[in-house]
Amino acid sequence: MSTPIPIHLRRFGFRLDPELERLREQEPMSRLTLPNGYRVWLVTNHRLVREVLANPETFGNNEQGWFDPANEGWAPTPAAGPDREYELHGNITEYNAPEHGRLRKLLAPAFSARRVKELRPLVEGIVDDCLESMISAGSPADLVKHFTLPIPSLTICELLGVPYRDRVEFERRGRDRLDTKLPRAVRLRALHESRQYMVDFIASERAQPGDGFIGRLVQEHGHEIDDHELVGAADILLLGGFETTAHMLALGTLLLLQTPHHWADVRNGENVDEIVEELLRHLSVVQTGMPRVAHRDVEIAGQLVRAGERILCSLPSANHDPEAFAQNADVFQPLRTNKSHLAFGHGIHYCLGASLARLEMRSSYQALARRLPSLRLAESPSSDQYLQSSNVFGLGSLMVEWEPEDRLRAS
Numbered sequence: 001m002s003t004p005i006p007i008h009l010r011r012f013g014f015r016l017d018p019e020l021e022r023l024r025e026q027e028p029m030s031r032l033t034l035p036n037g038y039r040v041w042l043v044t045n046h047r048l049v050r051e052v053l054a055n056p057e058t059f060g061n062n063e064q065g066w067f068d069p070a071n072e073g074w075a076p077t078p079a080a081g082p083d084r085e086y087e088l089h090g091n092i093t094e095y096n097a098p099e100h101g102r103l104r105k106l107l108a109p110a111f112s113a114r115r116v117k118e119l120r121p122l123v124e125g126i127v128d129d130c131l132e133s134m135i136s137a138g139s140p141a142d143l144v145k146h147f148t149l150p151i152p153s154l155t156i157c158e159l160l161g162v163p164y165r166d167r168v169e170f171e172r173r174g175r176d177r178l179d180t181k182l183p184r185a186v187r188l189r190a191l192h193e194s195r196q197y198m199v200d201f202i203a204s205e206r207a208q209p210g211d212g213f214i215g216r217l218v219q220e221h222g223h224e225i226d227d228h229e230l231v232g233a234a235d236i237l238l239l240g241g242f243e244t245t246a247h248m249l250a251l252g253t254l255l256l257l258q259t260p261h262h263w264a265d266v267r268n269g270e271n272v273d274e275i276v277e278e279l280l281r282h283l284s285v286v287q288t289g290m291p292r293v294a295h296r297d298v299e300i301a302g303q304l305v306r307a308g309e310r311i312l313c314s315l316p317s318a319n320h321d322p323e324a325f326a327q328n329a330d331v332f333q334p335l336r337t338n339k340s341h342l343a344f345g346h347g348i349h350y351c352l353g354a355s356l357a358r359l360e361m362r363s364s365y366q367a368l369a370r371r372l373p374s375l376r377l378a379e380s381p382s383s384d385q386y387l388q389s390s391n392v393f394g395l396g397s398l399m400v401e402w403e404p405e406d407r408l409r410a411s
């Protein structure tokens with residue numbers, strides 16, 4: 001018998017579990033037992049989620065590690081061993097102050113508004129190449145395989161400075177380690193290969209720095225960061241930027257194809273930033289962010305959280321909270337007035353790659369809508385195509401089709 005999906009990961013298409021909505025209304029700070037037996041607090045309303053994420057001194061990140069990267073994020077990570085070592089070193093999401101600030105300062109320049117603006121032609125080139133390759137594969141095609149997975153993977157390769165010859169395998173490993181449908185042994189192997197690749201890559205960048213992010217980091221701050229931390233940092237950029245963006249691209253395209261007037265807006269370049277922002281809120285692909293741990297006894301929403309207890313913040317539930325987004329919180333409405341969603345988190349761990357993700361989303365939707373105007377769903381995704389067993393909600397595949405005339409227009 002398969003393990004039931006815990007409430008904070010369950011979705012019905014784009015809809016959240018009604019039980020999550022009930023909790024948000026009646027018990028926004030509630031106890032939850034995870035399938036591995038861990039007891040946690042689940043926070044479900046917008047105000048409390050913000051409060052927890054904004055107070056890293058009280059609700060710190062978990063330096064002990066917690067998620068097993070090859071086991072759907074439910075089981076604890078091994079207490080020792082090579083995985084553990086890399087988990088802790090350089091995984092900024094598990095750092096607390098002051099170490100968090102030190103590492104964030106080293107990584108942040110690669111994601112500044114100026115740097116992301118410079119990346120635009122590069123991202124648009126990657127999007128065009130992936131579109132070409134999907135068109136060459138012929139209609140109907142799997143948008144996830146040809147378009148939404150390779151775009152973030154290639155973007156991260158460019159960012160890090162991974163050589164061209166390594167990119168196909170880089171993408172394969174990144175995909176396999178996160179594919180919850182693959183057996184655990186296959187995922188673990190991909191994880192080890194991926195980490196080993198990073199170890200070798202960092203060693204070669206130390207010896208001969210390239211002009212990518214890692215090469216520049218080594219040249220400018222090489223003495224402030226050790227090799228383990230560099231491996232962990234490169235790895236967390238892959239982990240943080242790959243699956244999240246890929247699923248936003250796939251689910252976002254699905255939603256837009258189902259709402260033709262918004263798709264037409266994207267094609268005509270109207271309200272595109274608003275549409276991207278509302279997709280982030282409405283779809284909220286990151287289900288909880290990293291677990292927080294109470295550093296002291298603290299009362300919140302009338303509940304006593306004891307030092308050492310773990311807390312999960314439901315970002316989708318917060319982002320659908322009628323108290324923050326009015327009664328139409330469940331409706332996709334790009335021109336809504338309150339845009340303060342938490343899809344990228346909040347506070348010191350706010351997503352480092354937010355501007356890059358927005359750029360990838362804008363470029364991808366616009367390229368699809370403009371170059372394949374007849375694009376439509378070849379079939380509606382069945383319930384088992386939605387990925388609900390990992391901390392990132394997504395789509396395993398999305399079959400789309402288009403008219404042959406589009407191919408001529410696109411070439």
Ligand code: HEM
Pocket residue numbers: 092093094104156236237238240241242244245248285286288289290291315342343344345346348349350351352353354356357
């Ligand atoms: C639409 C796509 C994305 C979404 C929805 C997303 C979401 C998030 C969220 C919710 C957090 C905060 C987690 C927490 O507080 O526990 C986060 C952190 C982070 N994200 Fe993203 N992310 C996306 C894309 C990216 C990209 C493209 C990159 C880089 C290539 C990236 C790198 C990171 C990093 C390094 C952190 C940790 C920051 C820290 O701990 O200080 N993300 N992301």
